[in-house]
Amino acid sequence: MKSLRRILAILRKELVQLRRDRTTFAMVVMIPFIQLILFGYAINTNLRHVPVAVVDQSRTGLSRALIQMVEATQVVDVTMRLATVAEAKRALVASQVRAVLILPPDLPGRVARSPALGLAPPAATGASAGRPVGQWLVDSSDTMVAGAIKSLRNMPLSELFRQTANRAVPTFEVALFYNPEQRTEVNIVPGLVGVILTMTMIMFTSAAIVRESERGNMEMLINTPVRPFELMLGKIVPYIGIGLLQMAIILGLGYLIFDVPVNGSLWVLLAATLLFILASLSLGLVFSTLAKSQLQAMQMTVFVLLPSILLSGFMFPFDGMPGPAQAIAQVLPATHFISMIRGVVLRDAGMAELAGGMIWLIGFSAVGLIVASLRFRKRLD
Amino acid sequence: MTETVVRTSGLTRRFGDKTAVNAVDLRIDRGMIYGFLGPNGSGKTTLMRMLTGILRPSAGEAEVLGVRLPGNAEPLKRQIGYMTQIFSHYRDLTVLENLRFAADVYGLTRRERRRRIDELLRIYDLTEQARQMAGSLSGGQRQRLALAAAVLHRPRLLFLDEPTSAVDPESRRAFWEQLFDLVEEGATIIVSTHFMDEAERCHRIAILDRGHKRADGAPTELMAALDANVVEVEGANLRQVKRALDGQAGILSTAQIGERLRVLVDKAIADPAGHVRQAAALGSPASCAVVRPNLEDVFVSATRRAAA
Numbered sequence: 001m002k003s004l005r006r007i008l009a010i011l012r013k014e015l016v017q018l019r020r021d022r023t024t025f026a027m028v029v030m031i032p033f034i035q036l037i038l039f040g041y042a043i044n045t046n047l048r049h050v051p052v053a054v055v056d057q058s059r060t061g062l063s064r065a066l067i068q069m070v071e072a073t074q075v076v077d078v079t080m081r082l083a084t085v086a087e088a089k090r091a092l093v094a095s096q097v098r099a100v101l102i103l104p105p106d107l108p109g110r111v112a113r114s115p116a117l118g119l120a121p122p123a124a125t126g127a128s129a130g131r132p133v134g135q136w137l138v139d140s141s142d143t144m145v146a147g148a149i150k151s152l153r154n155m156p157l158s159e160l161f162r163q164t165a166n167r168a169v170p171t172f173e174v175a176l177f178y179n180p181e182q183r184t185e186v187n188i189v190p191g192l193v194g195v196i197l198t199m200t201m202i203m204f205t206s207a208a209i210v211r212e213s214e215r216g217n218m219e220m221l222i223n224t225p226v227r228p229f230e231l232m233l234g235k236i237v238p239y240i241g242i243g244l245l246q247m248a249i250i251l252g253l254g255y256l257i258f259d260v261p262v263n264g265s266l267w268v269l270l271a272a273t274l275l276f277i278l279a280s281l282s283l284g285l286v287f288s289t290l291a292k293s294q295l296q297a298m299q300m301t302v303f304v305l306l307p308s309i310l311l312s313g314f315m316f317p318f319d320g321m322p323g324p325a326q327a328i329a330q331v332l333p334a335t336h337f338i339s340m341i342r343g344v345v346l347r348d349a350g351m352a353e354l355a356g357g358m359i360w361l362i363g364f365s366a367v368g369l370i371v372a373s374l375r376f377r378k379r380l381d
Numbered sequence: 382m383t384e385t386v387v388r389t390s391g392l393t394r395r396f397g398d399k400t401a402v403n404a405v406d407l408r409i410d411r412g413m414i415y416g417f418l419g420p421n422g423s424g425k426t427t428l429m430r431m432l433t434g435i436l437r438p439s440a441g442e443a444e445v446l447g448v449r450l451p452g453n454a455e456p457l458k459r460q461i462g463y464m465t466q467i468f469s470h471y472r473d474l475t476v477l478e479n480l481r482f483a484a485d486v487y488g489l490t491r492r493e494r495r496r497r498i499d500e501l502l503r504i505y506d507l508t509e510q511a512r513q514m515a516g517s518l519s520g521g522q523r524q525r526l527a528l529a530a531a532v533l534h535r536p537r538l539l540f541l542d543e544p545t546s547a548v549d550p551e552s553r554r555a556f557w558e559q560l561f562d563l564v565e566e567g568a569t570i571i572v573s574t575h576f577m578d579e580a581e582r583c584h585r586i587a588i589l590d591r592g593h594k595r596a597d598g599a600p601t602e603l604m605a606a607l608d609a610n611v612v613e614v615e616g617a618n619l620r621q622v623k624r625a626l627d628g629q630a631g632i633l634s635t636a637q638i639g640e641r642l643r644v645l646v647d648k649a650i651a652d653p654a655g656h657v658r659q660a661a662a663l664g665s666p667a668s669c670a671v672v673r674p675n676l677e678d679v680f681v682s683a684t685r686r687a688a689a
Contacts, residue, residue: 002488008485009481009482009485010486012485013478016478017471017474215471215472216465216467216468216469217470217471218469219465220465220470220530222435223433223435223458223461223463224486225486378454379435379436379437380430380436
């Protein structure tokens with residue numbers, strides 16, 4: 001009873017302080033909003049409008065038509081027209097363009113014999129039969145750019161002669177579930193909840209206890225009957241509400257701006273988010289007992305935030321990562337949560353499907369809270 | 382029958398190779414104001430922190446209100462009040478919110494809380510500031526808030542670490558009157574200070590110097606037992622007289638106070654005034670007489686002797 005009253009006293013105090021701390025309060029709302037807009041628009045694995053140069057050695061109507069067709073795919077924008085291959089390579093080095101299309105002088109002949117026309121293959125007449133009609137020189141250091149250009153490799157040429165494409169029957173039929181239009185935002189927005197909660201929850205709590213020491217309040221607190229566990233609990237509860245608010249902002253705006261649906265049960269969503277918030281907060285508390293200043297607490301937050309963005313599957317598919325990276329990612333609460341929230345939001349996954357991740361988060365929180373309470377001593381030495 | 386509230390033996394605290402408190406023995410009885418007198422860095426704060434249990438001694442032990450230290454200090458928390466040297470309440474909370482927080486943390490019921498806070502606001506003259514942010518209070522108001530918060534749960538033992546260092550003289554006077562009121566109500570108070578006039582108000586004091594306890598007792602006892610005579614020289618060219626006296630045999634210290642020079646003379650010297658007159662080769666217009674020692678003389682003598 002007395003213990004509860006002390007927890008409530010700390011909770012109430014935190015809320016009043018939070019309300020008066022305009023900067024933090026603004027961050028609570030602005031961080032999710034701004035990050036959502038930034039990530040939602042900026043992260044796009046569907047690469048378009050790559051600047052390229054053209055070296056047209058053929059200078060025929062056919063070559064101009066071909067260049068127009070290539071531009072019409074919207075994958076590339078022809079920003080430079082150059083005379084020689086050497087100039088084109090310089091433009092590549094200078095990063096003025098990411099790729100160069102070279103159309104050889106014998107373009108019309110090559111096009112006529114190209115199987116990409118979709119005409120019946122002509123009888124092979126010597127070495128010139130079935131040669132590519134042109135060449136792409138690609139700055140392939142960025143694999144995404146390279147991949148986009150590679151997608152042009154088998155571009156059909158039939159439209160050159162206003163013929164309907166002779167579509168071959170594909171080997172496999174691919175049915176795209178959950179994101180049939182292949183919009184990156186559908187994957188990014190739910191994941192963003194994990195990234196932003198990792199950032200704000202760890203940041204706020206890791207600073208919470210250090211702040212008491214920095215402002216000199218700790219010496220007063222440790223001379224009162226407050227127990228470490230009560231202090232920890234009273235400090236993190238207000239942030240649980242903040243975390244849920246941030247999740248609501250991200251998913252709500254994600255629905256309004258990027259048309260990302262919430263297909264799953266709100267209760268499952270709530271349960272998964274609560275557990276993740278708890279895990280992040282307890283990690284923040286552990287940092288709080290380790291850090292000597294708010295600056296150090298911030299640095300520790302970044303230490304966890306970066307792998308949470310890069311390794312959690314938020315930006316790059318988890319399955320493509322090498323073993324050690326996967327092992328590190330498995331420890332991070334964000335990895336489990338991002339996979340869970342994508343499950344709930346996009347695939348309507350239920351408690352049963354998410355049990356593994358939930359158990360991990362519960363365990364993580366428990367260990368974190370215990371470590372933080374043990375590390376926090378009501379002493380100055 | 383006096384009850385001992387604090388007893389320490391050989392209490393020592395080292396930070397690295399620096400010894401902040403060195404083998405201090407204390408006995409503090411109930412119902413008194415006990416002063417730790419010493420300059421900055423003499424170990425007053427460290428000693429206090431050890432007695433409240435937030436700092437563990439490197440050696441020695443203490444018994445505070447029957448609780449043995451080092452050991453579990455939690456049972457102490459409810460019975461002690463602690464006013465830190467630097468204001469340690471929340472600057473972004475109002476006076477009322479700070480007091481409510483303290484009341485809840487100490488487990489007062491809602492009714493007790495209201496009554497007690499009203500009473501404290503009245504006693505410590507903070508009623509008008511009740512809804513003001515603690516950060517915007519003046520030094521004196523802040524100090525009264527800190528004292529109010531420290532005594533809110535009616536502690537048996539109150540620790541005040543340099544409580545008046547940021548406060549004007551008038552507020553200091555009022556503050557000390559309030560301390561005697563608390564003692565009347567049954568509290569024991571341990572207060573640290575580097576002001577002689579404050580130390581003189583204490584029932585008993587301990588003189589601390591570089592971690593050592595140099596002397597302890599009632600201020601009047603200490604003044605009576607001073608093992609030196611005090612000679613006051615009045616006249617012209619006192620700086621010159623001081624230079625002539627410093628370092629002479631039997632002269633412990635000299636200090637100018639306005640138009641007078643206060644000289645501590647070794648007790649072994651039979652005629653202290655004559656000794657000073659002779660040592661300084663004073664002319665006739667100068668007056669030279671033995672006067673009553675004050676606490677500063679005690680302090681200087683106690684710390685001088687140790688340094689020698």
